[in-house]
Amino acid sequence: MDAVFLLFSFAVILAGALIFTNAVEWAGHRLGLGEGATGSVLAAVGTAMPETLIPIVAIIGGAEGSEDVAIGAIIGAPFLLATIAMALVGVSAHLFKHRREQGMRLTADVETLDRDLLFFLVFFSAGLLIGVVVPEGLHVPLALVFVGAYLVYVRATLRGGGAVQGVESIGPLYMDRSGAAEPANATIVLQFLVGLGAIVGGAHLFVEELISVAGSLGVEPLVLSLVLAPLATELPEKANSFFWVRDGKDSLALGNITGAMVFQSTIPIAFGLALTDWDLDHFAVVSGILGVAGGVLAYWALRLRGRFEWPPVIAWSALFGAFLAYVLAS
DSSP: OHHHHHHHHHHHHHHHHHHHHHHHHHHHHHTTOBHHHIIIIIIHHHHHHHHHHHHHHHHHHOOTTHHHHHHHHHHHHHHHIIIIIHHHHHHHHHHTTTTSTTTTBOOSOHHHHHHHHHHHHHHHHHHHHHHHHSOGGGHHHHHHHHHHHHHHHHHHHHHTOOSBOOGGGSOOOTTOOSOOSSOOHHHHHHHHHHHHHHHHHHHHHHHHHHHHHHHHHTOOHHHHHHHHHHHHHTTTTTHHHHHHHHTTOHHHHHHHHHHHHHHHTTHHHHHHHHHSOOOOOHHHHHHHHHHHHHHHHHIIIIIISOBOOHHHHHHHHHHHHHHHHHHHHO
């Protein structure tokens, strides 16, 4: 029954995220934000909401093992984004290379991509380093630095976010039954709140069931949350990027991933620093190092090379596989 409820919590979280993200994209269109800003800020934060709320709910709940779940979810999300999610985008580009006008070339907003990947590499690496060598007394001041850095990032992205996202790239608002060309602002807000409520409820159930399942299997909650939490909440949402790449909308596709990488390497880590002891064990450190490696590879392949190629796709997949092999060997 624990496994059944765990799967049910996945479904609730994903349904809430789907509703929430759809509302966020319409909000971005109404606010006149560029595609880079919509992908890297609104869509990225929207799709990052489930995995962000999982550690917060775990920390507030305070159950035994909940802090391990929180740390695992915080480290696991950017690790998965920098490995499997990147590989997914590369596979999409190859599968639909004849459909894409630009072929294998990358047509994302260069300024946004550059900023996203550099922010991620700096702050995710810093978060790992703090968890290993920095005394706990300095964690709260450093948490404020991480929050401030994300606010600086948002301001820079909104000021240079590229062209405004067109209506044709946004699915119809799920709760709109008016038949109008565009939904009313009140309906967008209502759907936003409904999606957020489903995410919070699903996250609360997820934390409880994950701890229970980990106990039944004799597995550390941190290890299970490093893999299950991001797979359940990040990967399905990043399917949007698969279809955006297929349609040649590289700015939206990569912004959805790299913007989430920036968010996950700043705000959730700030929560972890402020509300947990942030003492990373070897599983968290290894997954974090592999995530940084995935980010470096992304910068080389996407920013410097500017193309989707098979070697990086294989390497991103191998980085994720290496962590699974490490867990099994340990």
